[in-house]
Every structure is written in structure tokens, then in C-alpha cells.
Amino acid sequence: MILEVDKLQIHYRTRDGVARAVDGASFAVPEGRIVGLVGESGCGKTTAVRAIMGVLAENGRQAGGRVVFKGEPMDEATTRKLRWRDIAYVPQSAMSSLDPVYTVGSQLIEVLTKRGGFSRAAARTRSVELFDLVGLNERRLADYPHQFSGGMRQRAAIAIALALEPSLLLADEPVTALDVIVQRQILDVLRSLQQRLKLSMVLVTHDISVVAYLCDEVVVMYAGQVVESGPVREVLARPRHPYTMGLRNAFPDLLSDALELVPIAGSPPDLREPLSGCRFVPRCPFAQPACSLDAVMTGNGAHRSACHRDSEADTLRTAALDPRTWPRSSSFAMS
Amino acid sequence: MAALVELRDVVKHFPVTRTLGEIARGAHPAVHALDGVTFDVGDGDAVAIVGESGCGKTTLGRLMLKLVEPTGGAITFAGAPMAGLAGERLRDFRRQVQLVFQNPFDALNPRFTIYRAVVEPLINAGIDRAEHADRVASAFRRVHLADFDRYFDRYPHQLSGGQLQRVVMARALVLGPRFLVADEPVSMLDVSVRAGILALLREVRETMGLTAVYISHDLALVRYLCERTLVMYLGRIVEDAPTEEIVRRPRHPYTQALVAAVPVPDPDQSRQPLPIKGNVPDAREPPSGCSFRDRCPHAMARCAAETPALRAVAGGHHVACHLE
Numbered sequence: 001m002i003l004e005v006d007k008l009q010i011h012y013r014t015r016d017g018v019a020r021a022v023d024g025a026s027f028a029v030p031e032g033r034i035v036g037l038v039g040e041s042g043c044g045k046t047t048a049v050r051a052i053m054g055v056l057a058e059n060g061r062q063a064g065g066r067v068v069f070k071g072e073p074m075d076e077a078t079t080r081k082l083r084w085r086d087i088a089y090v091p092q093s094a095m096s097s098l099d100p101v102y103t104v105g106s107q108l109i110e111v112l113t114k115r116g117g118f119s120r121a122a123a124r125t126r127s128v129e130l131f132d133l134v135g136l137n138e139r140r141l142a143d144y145p146h147q148f149s150g151g152m153r154q155r156a157a158i159a160i161a162l163a164l165e166p167s168l169l170l171a172d173e174p175v176t177a178l179d180v181i182v183q184r185q186i187l188d189v190l191r192s193l194q195q196r197l198k199l200s201m202v203l204v205t206h207d208i209s210v211v212a213y214l215c216d217e218v219v220v221m222y223a224g225q226v227v228e229s230g231p232v233r234e235v236l237a238r239p240r241h242p243y244t245m246g247l248r249n250a251f252p253d254l255l256s257d258a259l260e261l262v263p264i265a266g267s268p269p270d271l272r273e274p275l276s277g278c279r280f281v282p283r284c285p286f287a288q289p290a291c292s293l294d295a296v297m298t299g300n301g302a303h304r305s306a307c308h309r310d311s312e313a314d315t316l317r318t319a320a321l322d323p324r325t326w327p328r329s330s331s332f333a334m335s
Numbered sequence: 336m337a338a339l340v341e342l343r344d345v346v347k348h349f350p351v352t353r354t355l356g357e358i359a360r361g362a363h364p365a366v367h368a369l370d371g372v373t374f375d376v377g378d379g380d381a382v383a384i385v386g387e388s389g390c391g392k393t394t395l396g397r398l399m400l401k402l403v404e405p406t407g408g409a410i411t412f413a414g415a416p417m418a419g420l421a422g423e424r425l426r427d428f429r430r431q432v433q434l435v436f437q438n439p440f441d442a443l444n445p446r447f448t449i450y451r452a453v454v455e456p457l458i459n460a461g462i463d464r465a466e467h468a469d470r471v472a473s474a475f476r477r478v479h480l481a482d483f484d485r486y487f488d489r490y491p492h493q494l495s496g497g498q499l500q501r502v503v504m505a506r507a508l509v510l511g512p513r514f515l516v517a518d519e520p521v522s523m524l525d526v527s528v529r530a531g532i533l534a535l536l537r538e539v540r541e542t543m544g545l546t547a548v549y550i551s552h553d554l555a556l557v558r559y560l561c562e563r564t565l566v567m568y569l570g571r572i573v574e575d576a577p578t579e580e581i582v583r584r585p586r587h588p589y590t591q592a593l594v595a596a597v598p599v600p601d602p603d604q605s606r607q608p609l610p611i612k613g614n615v616p617d618a619r620e621p622p623s624g625c626s627f628r629d630r631c632p633h634a635m636a637r638c639a640a641e642t643p644a645l646r647a648v649a650g651g652h653h654v655a656c657h658l659e
């Protein structure tokens with residue numbers, strides 16, 4: 001394992017109490033593997049990744065658990081040392097992460113010379129290579145960020161993250177802003193880096209087709225916790241947790257005739273409230289009284305899930321395919 | 336239906352920093368962000384714009400809201416030339432239109448709380464203070480942000496990407512705009528939230544008579560929202576057709592590639608090779624003739640010599656390609 005996240009707890013101080021944005025999440029990234037981190041908006045994906053990178057917001061703190069990188073527990077000093085060289089990060093706000101007063105090329109060269117020990121000449125050659133890798137014309141090295149389109153800035157941020165050939169890349173929605181063709185090209189670049197350099201990666205995304213295309217494993221988060229994890233094929237073909245089943249249903253299929261999405265009714269819990277039991281209870285069509293107890297990750301083998309009705313997963317999955325299983329009030333007919 | 340917005344041969348060039356060689360040669364290179372764009376947006380319509388990164392979608396959206404001025408061509412809003420709008424008429428125009436920014440992390444003032452961000456358009460429009468709280472609350476309710484009052488005192492960086500995107504949407508809708516340009520409005524939302532926002536946008540369109548242009552790279556999403564889709568490539572419209580036609584019977588070779596590249600949520604099906612290779616040519620040096628020719632599997636001699644015009648063909652398609 002290149003990265004192990006163990007019972008991680010991240011708390012944010014807010015005006016009205018502590019928000020437990022990540023509440024005991026555990027997952028691991030095997031060396032040379034790409035792990036997709038998925039889950040509903042606000043479930044703690046960015047928080048988890050920022051905690052690993054050691055760049056939490058000023059009102060956030062690690063309240064428990066640990067992060068182990070290449071066998072060594074990380075603390076502030078080690079993260080600072082490893083940051084960018086060994087672990088690189090493409091933030092969700094990558095589009096606005098470039099400095100507006102310097103050209104994109106000089107920002108890339110700065111990373112290469114200051115952090116990577118490149119000579120200026122070597123850095124210039126490497127910049128051209130990196131731009132080419134993400135599909136940007138080398139002439140654009142001389143442009144300022146405001147002269148780039150949104151997707152071009154996103155690609156520049158990916159180029160900067162890859163500049164020093166890190167062994168672990170944490171990428172938060174890296175292809176979200178890109179059209180499908182550029183998106184595919186970037187995913188192919190990431191896959192070839194995985195194969196060529198044994199790059200390991202955590203890819204945060206809400207797009208299950210991106211997970212299907214690129215990831216080896218997937219970790220599904222809900223309300224600050226991991227509710228399901230395992231090999232991509234397994235999890236997508238035979239989800240075991242009702243939340244994952246719901247996620248799959250809500251996914252639009254470009255060519256299906258059914259112009260209807262089946263969303264998961266309701267919304268995630270308020271993380272400032274003390275929570276116990278399975279957090280999906282209020283929205284789960286299969287909830288039972290026993291679900292008010294904490295659900296722990298179980299499963300034999302790599303595919304694990306945290307649901308009290310895990311032994312009935314096959315039956316629940318069949319039921320979940322029927323749109324009538326999910327509360328009708330919020331099933332939006334789209335046409 | 337009458338057109339609300341009309342664009343005729345709209346051109347937008349951005350000057351670029353010149354290299355020493357260019358200065359010596361007296362050259363004035365420019366980024367050809369838009370090169371002759373013509374279309375109408377009917378009153379009450381929802382039109383989608385799709386196309387490769389850097390092809391000019393955001394620039395087009397900004398032009399339609401008079402946030403930048405065109406280098407050439409003309410745009411009219413409700414029959415009035417936009418170039419001439421000034422003074423009270425310009426303020427009136429600004430009250431009727433809204434933009435949802437492509438990047439929610441850039442869209443809000445980082446020093447304002449979320450409440451302040453959403454109430455600001457009401458203040459600017461001189462809406463009675465007594466109405467503010469109610470209107471803000473109803474805008475938040477529309478964007479499906481649960482327990483929204485818990486976000487009121489927070490600053491933008493204290494929200495998740497998807498939460499922020501919904502705040503930006505609430506801000507755009509709070510005044511009840513007549514014309515909305517939404518640039519990748521739901522790109523950071525997971526499918527479960529997205530369905531709700533899409534339903535909201537359709538509802539707003541029906542109940543408030545909203546006219547909207549949605550910029551998105553997500554054809555599956557566009558299909559739920561817009562009857563008509565414009566496909567752009569390097570500053571031009573290459574296909575303009577009913578969305579169902581674009582998805583099921585794409586005619587322009589670029590549209591065909593775009594539809595074929597839409598990813599599917601199935602690991603066994605998703606690894607088909609891309610139908611086209613390479614990158615979009617740099618918008619500083621658009622190729623002669625058809626700008627897609629260096630990637631087009633059907634390119635012929637004529638494609639280099641002559642720029643194909645957008646012409647009406649079968650099935651309600653307008654296509655700019657010499658194969659037609």
C-alpha cells in the first residue's frame with residue numbers, strides 16, 4: 001500500500017458547532033493503482049484529500065485517525081517535505097489555482113527549477129513536453145491565466161501537478177470541466193503514467209463513467225464515512241450498499257429511451273448533529289429498525305460494504321433497479 | 336416564436352502578447368476566439384452549446400450578456416442592437432440577464448458571506464428590503480440545498496464544490512431573470528443532486544418564461560434540458576440541430592466524434608478508442624478552409640481551400656461540412 005487512511009476524522013469549527021466532515025473514513029491505495037473516490041456533494045471527498053495533502057482550511061483539524069504514506073505515518077513535517085515532490089495535488093478549484101500575475105509557463109518553470117532542481121534550460125524543454133502531454137500548444141506557455149479558457153487552465157494545473165513525476169497524485173475532479181474528447185485524452189495520459197511510472201492515484205469524481213474508464217478500485221463515501229469499496233468492476237456491476245445502488249440508478253444514459261432520472265430523495269444529514277447508526281437510514285428504501293445501530297464495513301475479499309442487510313445484497317439490488325422502489329415524490333420526469 | 340437574442344456574423348479576436356519575431360515583422364497575431372457566429376435564441380427557448388475546450392463557448396456567452404464587446408458582427412436583444420445599449424437601458428438590460436460562471440470557485444467575492452452574495456443582486460436592483468429574506472430563502476429552496484440557513488454565515492471557501500455551484504445558481508435566479516447564460520452549471524454535482532437542479536431549471540423556464548443558453552460538455556445532461564444544440568469547433572458553429580438529432584444522428588464529423596466519445600458507466604464498454612486524434616489547432620493560427628480538417632477522417636482537397644458554410648440539410652440539421 002502506498003497510502004493508508006485509517007479512521008480519519010476531520011472537524012471544521014463553524015459558528016454553530018463542529019462539522020464532522022470526515023468521520024472515521026478508512027481506505028487504502030495499493031502501489032500503482034488508481035482509486036476513485038465518489039459520493040454525493042458535501043460528503044467529505046475534498047476534505048479527505050486535503051487532509052492527506054496537509055492543506056486543510058484554517059478552521060479544520062484532524063481530530064483522529066492517521067494517514068500512512070509508504071509505511072510512514074504522516075505528520076505536518078513529513079507532509080511538508082513530501083508535498084509536490086512525492087505527492088502532487090490537483091485541487092477541485094484548479095481553474096483558479098494559477099497565479100494571475102505570472103504567465104502559465106513561468107509558473108511551470110518555477111515548480112521545475114525551485115522544487116525539482118531543474119536548470120532553466122531543462123525546465124523550458126520539460127514545460128513544452130508537459131504542455132504537449134495535456135494537449136496545450138507550447139505557444140500558450142507565454143499566456144497569462146486569464147487568456148486561457150476554463151478547460152485550458154484545468155489542463156495547465158494538471159501539467160503542473162505532473163511536473164515532478166510524483167509517485168502519488170491526488171486529483172480532485174480533474175476532468176470535470178473538460179469536453180469528452182479532451183477528457184478522454186487526459187484520462188489516457190494518466191493511465192499511461194500509471195503504467196510507465198507506476199503512478200498511484202486518488203481520483204475524486206462524481207462521474208461514474210470516469211471511474212469505469214480509469215479506476216482500478218472505487219471507494220464510495222456517504223456523510224463523511226466510507227460505505228462501500230472494492231474493485232471497480234465488482235462494485236459497479238454488483239453494488240452491495242443501497243446508496244451505491246441509488247447512485248447507479250441516477251446516472252443518465254445518453255442513448256436510453258427512458259428520459260427519466262431516478263434520484264435519491266432527500267439530502268445528506270447535517271454533519272453538525274451527533275449522528276449514530278447507518279447515516280443513510282432516512283433515505284434508504286430498505287431501512288429496518290436494526291439500521292439505527294452503527295454499520296461497519298464487512299465482506300470477504302476486496303469488496304466490502306457497511307450495510308446491515310449486506311447478506312441480502314443480491315435481492316436488494318434487484319429491487320433497487322425498479323424506479324418504484326425509490327420514493328416517487330422526487331423522481332423527476334425529464335421530458 | 337420571435338427571437339430574443341440574435342447574433343449575426345459575430346467575431347471576437349483577442350490580441351496576444353507578441354513575440355520578438357512578430358514585433359520585428361510588424362505582425363499583430365490574435366486569438367480567433369469566435370470567427371463568424373450566426374444564430375437566434377427564440378424567446379422561451381433553451382439552447383445548448385457544446386464543443387471542445389477552448390472553442391469559444393464562454394466567450395460567446397459573455398458576448399451575449401455584453402460583458403465583452405465583439406470585434407465584428409452584431410448582436411440584438413429583444414430587437415435592440417446591444418452595441419447601442421447605454422445608461423438606463425443598459426441597466427435595464429443588466430437586470431434582465433444573468434450569468435452562471437463556469438468556475439464556482441471564482442464566481443463569488445471571497446470576502447462576502449453566502450447570504451450577502453445572494454442578496455446582492457436584490458440590493459443592486461433596488462428591491463424593497465422587506466422582501467429580501469423571503470426571496471433569498473426561496474432561491475435557496477429552488478437549488479435543493481438542504482438546511483440552507485446553515486450556510487448563510489459561511490464564506491465561499493467553506494463550502495464544497497457542489498454546494499458552491501448551487502449558491503451561484505441561487506444568486507443567478509434570485510431576481511427572476513428573463514435570459515440566463517449558464518456555463519457548465521452543474522459540472523460539480525453528483526447525479527442525485529443534478530436531477531433536482533435540472534427539474535428546477537425546466538420548471539423556472541415554464542413558470543417564469545426564462546430563455547436560457549446552457550454551455551456544457553455533457554450531452555446526456557443537455558438532452559434533458561434543451562431541444563436544440565449548437566456544436567462549436569474552433570470559433571465556429573459546425574452543427575445546429577434538435578438535440579435528439581445531434582445525439583442519435585450526428586452529421587458533422589466532429590459531432591460524430593463527440594457523441595462517440597461520451598463515456599459510459601460500464602468498465603467493459605468504455606474503452607473503445609477515440610474516433611479522432613490530436614488536439615484542436617491553436618486559435619491563433621486557425622487553418623485555412625475547414626478548421627477541423629487536420630483531424631477529420633473524411634478531409635479532401637476542397638476542405639483546405641474553402642471554408643464550409645453552415646447550411647440547412649435534412650432532419651432540421653444545419654451543418655458546415657463539404658460532405659453535405
Ligand SMILES: Nc1ncnc2c1ncn2[C@@H]1O[C@H](COP(=O)(O)OP(=O)(O)OP(=O)(O)O)[C@@H](O)[C@H]1O
Nearest residue numbers: 012021041042043044045046047057493495496497
Ligand atoms: N472550511 C470549512 N468550514 C466549514 N465547513 C466546511 C469547510 N470546508 C468544507 N466544509 C463542509 O464540509 C462538508 C464536506 O465538504 P467537502 O468539500 O469535503 O465535500 P465534497 O465531498 O468534496 O463535495 P463536492 O462534491 O460538492 O465538492 C460540507 O458539508 C462542507 O460544507
Ligand SMILES: Nc1ncnc2c1ncn2[C@@H]1O[C@H](COP(=O)(O)OP(=O)(O)OP(=O)(O)O)[C@@H](O)[C@H]1O
Nearest residue numbers: 147148149150151349368388389390391392393394
Ligand atoms: N481575455 C482573453 N485574452 C486572450 N485570449 C482569450 C481571452 N479569453 C479567452 N481567450 C481565448 O479564446 C479562446 C476561446 O476561449 P473560451 O474561454 O471562450 O473557450 P471555451 O469554449 O469556453 O473553453 P472551455 O470549455 O475550456 O471553457 C481560447 O483560445 C482562449 O485562450
Ligand code: SF4
Nearest residue numbers: 278281284291307308
Ligand atoms: S444499513 Fe439499513 S439503512 Fe443503512 S443502507 Fe443498509 S439497509 Fe439501508
Ligand code: SF4
Nearest residue numbers: 625628631638656657
Ligand atoms: S469540410 Fe472536410 S474536413 Fe471539414 S468536416 Fe467536412 S469533410 Fe471534414
Ligand SMILES: [Mg+2]
Nearest residue numbers: 046092495496
Ligand atoms: Mg469537493
Ligand SMILES: [Mg+2]
Nearest residue numbers: 149150393437
Ligand atoms: Mg469556458
